Amino acid sequence: QMQLQxxxxxxxxxxxxxxLTCTVSGGSxxxxxxxxxxxxxxxxxxxxxxxxxxYSGITYYNPSLKSRIxxxxxxxxxxxxxxxxSVTAADTAVYHCARQGEGPWGQGTLVTVSS
Amino acid sequence: YMLTxxxxxxxxxxxxxxxxxxxxxxxxxxxxxxxxxQRPGRSPTTVIYEDNQRPSGVPDRFSGSIDTSSNSxxxxxxxxxxxxxxxxxCQSYDSNNWVFGGGTKLTVx
Numbered sequence: 001q002m003q004l005q006x007x008x009x010x011x012x013x014x015x016x017x018x019x020l021t022c023t024v025s026g027g028s029x030x031x032x033x034x035x036x037x038x039x040x041x042x043x044x045x046x047x048x049x050x051x052x053x054x055y056s057g058i059t060y061y062n063p064s065l066k067s068r069i070x071x072x073x074x075x076x077x078x079x080x081x082x083x084x085x086s087v088t089a090a091d092t093a094v095y096h097c098a099r100q101g102e103g104p105w106g107q108g109t110l111v112t113v114s115s
Numbered sequence: 116y117m118l119t120x121x122x123x124x125x126x127x128x129x130x131x132x133x134x135x136x137x138x139x140x141x142x143x144x145x146x147x148x149x150x151x152x153q154r155p156g157r158s159p160t161t162v163i164y165e166d167n168q169r170p171s172g173v174p175d176r177f178s179g180s181i182d183t184s185s186n187s188x189x190x191x192x193x194x195x196x197x198x199x200x201x202x203x204x205c206q207s208y209d210s211n212n213w214v215f216g217g218g219t220k221l222t223v224x
Binding site: 096 | 147149151158159160161164165168170204206211212213214215217218
């Protein structure tokens with residue numbers, strides 16, 4: 001059964017770069033059928049798509065975040081990663097990774113941006 | 116485009132409820148629709164993908180459909196249980212970008 005797990009710092013200082021990793025178990029991110037995504041949810045609010053990566057390196061980014069995002073895949077570690085630069089308090093959210101379509105989603109990790 | 120959902124719905128245990136998701140422009144049939152369930156304090160889980168497919172482990176009480184006449188997708192839950200009380204989000208695509216609906220709070224009382 002495929003599982004996804006987010007990892008990374010829970011606290012990031014304003015203006016710095018948020019870095020998270022999603023580790024996939026029970027399946028390979030190199031399967032050409034799958035795309036892998038990051039989604040976030042500010043406290044008490046709805047879901048916002050951040051971006052998507054294919055193991056081949058193809059990426060799709062939310063236009064509103066595109067200038068600050070880098071998403072990449074590491075097939076040797078069966079992981080994919082998110083980097084979000086120049087963070088502000090508005091970037092405080094629970095960050096989720098997920099396999100596009102059928103899922104599953106990871107359990108999510110809260111990242112707080114401090115001033 | 117936008118996906119519009121009712122803010123909240125409520126129904127009694129054992130009954131059937133339908134949650135709608137209306138696409139503002141372009142055809143609802145142009146891109147697959149997914150539905151996610153998010154119980155309080157939990158991460159979202161997929162209950163419907165590719166318009167009407169259920170992931171393994173999701174009971175057949177959950178079904179999805181699209182209606183081109185109303186340009187909407189619907190999630191129907193039959194035989195409601197108290198454990199179905201959650202937020203439900205629809206999601207589709209605009210080119211390769213994800214688009215989410217605002218979410219619907221389902222209360223089972």
